Amino acid sequence: MSFVKKCPECGSSNILFNSEKGEVICKACGLVVEEKMIDFGQEWREFDHDQAAKRRRTGAPLSYTKFDKGLGTDVGQKGDIYKLGSKGKNKFFRLRKWQYRISTAIERNLKLALAELKRVASYLKLPKSVEEESARIYTMAVQRGLVRGRSMESVVAGALYAACRRHEVPRTLDELSEASGIDKKEIGRTYRFVTRELGIRILPSNPVDYIPRFASALKISAETQSKAVEILELAQGSELTSGRGPTGIAAASLYVAALTNNEKRTQREVADIAGVTEVTIRNRYKELIKKLNLKEVLKKVKKEEVK
């Protein structure tokens, strides 16, 4: 269950896993690396198929998108209250109160945060796997106290962004910003902070991943789209992509592809969708036709022949 090999605090690899308490502790500095873990081991034995069927049991899948990983039970909020007498009602409310008190600060935080996370994720139509991943990241961040001093929402957005990147379904910071209502810079900052602190390795995002989304937003045909990918790969071959913003490159190759396939879109349109400025597209575009001159030159020649 535990992926932790080294203590994030002191770097010591002297990590102790206490399965009874469900905790991972660093022996060198005493930091509790992870807690409230779940013991996945079987506590029964099975000798044949019948016994296995009887003794095995399972419930809803564990999910990080539930604040208690789907294991908790709430005292209900509505429903059968009317069946209870006044005594029963009092008891009922007392129980609710207790549950509320028992919840630690972390759990309450998680509950709120994961609600927010779900909202943003569904707004962006992110796949379930990304939602899970970001919930996991957020949970780890809370356990390490990384949220302190930062707004909950911004950490949620940062976790989502990181999860998107890891699953290669990149969303731009602008989109995240629009969905969560957090400033773009703030998201970027917390994203970097959280990934650094948690030691999450993110590969630089690949411009190709952006193409399909931009293309469909611009209603560009499939042929042009694959043309764009082609161009993009050529560009990557000639070192045009390193150090540049991936969205700019994706946008520019899409623009060029649309141009050569007579599906012209204005720079403005492409720029808006990709979340970059026309200028950036122009710069990338210039580099593209310079390095891969053949295509564009040919196109121009053809046009002049028509004239």
Add this chain to the structure above:
DNA sequence: AAGACGAAAGTGGTTGA
């Protein structure tokens, strides 16, 4: 008149001393 192009100045983040 809209879109494409380019120059210049400004912004936020990274890097190296």
Add this chain to the structure above:
DNA sequence: TCAACAACTTTCGTCTT
């Protein structure tokens, strides 16, 4: 901690279709 730096943006004026 600070200055240099690269990438990108904003703004604005000019050129092309």
